[in-house]
Amino acid sequence: MKNYHVVIPAAGQGKRMKTGRNKQFLLIDHIPLLVHTLRVFEEDLLCSEIVLVVNQEEIAMMKDLMKEYSIAKVSHFVVGGKERQNSVHEGLKVLSGNPVVLIHDGARPFIRIQVIKELVASVEETGAAIVGVPVKDTIKQVNGTLVAKTVERNHLWSIQTPQAFYLKNILQAHETAVKQGYIGTDDASLMEYMNQPVSIIEGGYDNFKVTTPEDLLFAEAIIQKRKGEKES
Numbered sequence: 001m002k003n004y005h006v007v008i009p010a011a012g013q014g015k016r017m018k019t020g021r022n023k024q025f026l027l028i029d030h031i032p033l034l035v036h037t038l039r040v041f042e043e044d045l046l047c048s049e050i051v052l053v054v055n056q057e058e059i060a061m062m063k064d065l066m067k068e069y070s071i072a073k074v075s076h077f078v079v080g081g082k083e084r085q086n087s088v089h090e091g092l093k094v095l096s097g098n099p100v101v102l103i104h105d106g107a108r109p110f111i112r113i114q115v116i117k118e119l120v121a122s123v124e125e126t127g128a129a130i131v132g133v134p135v136k137d138t139i140k141q142v143n144g145t146l147v148a149k150t151v152e153r154n155h156l157w158s159i160q161t162p163q164a165f166y167l168k169n170i171l172q173a174h175e176t177a178v179k180q181g182y183i184g185t186d187d188a189s190l191m192e193y194m195n196q197p198v199s200i201i202e203g204g205y206d207n208f209k210v211t212t213p214e215d216l217l218f219a220e221a222i223i224q225k226r227k228g229e230k231e232s
């Protein structure tokens with residue numbers, strides 16, 4: 001099983017959370033959201049280093065957080081960009097060689113180390129691998145306030161992170177996207193844009209992205225559930 005590096009984009013604004021600040025600092029069970037996420041990689045023996053992508057004005061706060069919670073694997077604090085894609089690209093640029101690199105949202109605190117292990121095994125086979133879950137709801141295409149059509153659900157997945165690649169391939173994909181002005185909402189879409197194969201493994205429905213206010217309630221519930229798992 002290979003070691004890997006991880007780029008954690010945490011340079012957003014958290015607008016949909018409606019708190020007026022970066023949601024990475026919001027507390028879940030008295031601990032900042034981002035710290036929950038980083039602890040997974042701090043604990044995973046296969047994780048060699050963490051590249052943390054942050055807002056320029058939050059660098060000092062982020063460094064203080066790493067000290068307070070003994071997150072020792074952060075090798076770089078990189079300033080992000082306007083879009084998530086820009087931030088990830090800035091994070092990838094500080095890495096070298098051609099290691100396996102995972103890209104994982106700072107806002108997804110509930111990824112399990114076992115799923116990461118399966119993802120790393122999958123990327124070694126196909127060159128690119130992502131985590132997702134089959135959608136549970138009916139999905140419809142909507143135009144304005146009218147339903148245009150129902151999308152066939154059997155082949156629809158809700159895509160999560162981590163997303164795993166070999167560094168040279170994903171860097172090439174980002175550089176091509178910049179040259180051609182392509183913006184994707186995830187990194188795998190940049191590989192797809194270059195007609196590269198991407199495999200998928202099933203994660204957990206609890207590996208959700210903390211995005212809107214009610215997600216904080218779900219997050220508190222997951223934390224309590226996992227505390228119970230550890231005690232039993």
Ligand SMILES: Nc1ccn([C@@H]2O[C@H](COP(=O)(O)OP(=O)(O)OP(=O)(O)O)[C@@H](O)[C@H]2O)c(=O)n1
Nearest residue numbers: 009010011012013014015016082083087106107
């Ligand atoms: N320019 C950006 C935008 C997003 N992100 C990060 O990418 C992840 C997924 O983005 P999202 O959930 O959309 O976070 P925000 O952009 O902060 O949220 P919003 O869209 O509600 O402002 C988050 O960890 C976020 O910090 C980033 O590093 N740089």
Ligand SMILES: C[C@](O)(CO)[C@H](O)COP(=O)(O)O
Nearest residue numbers: 084105159160161185186209
């Ligand atoms: C990368 C991602 O988490 C996969 O679902 C998602 O696309 C991020 O979207 P966001 O709008 O930047 O949160």
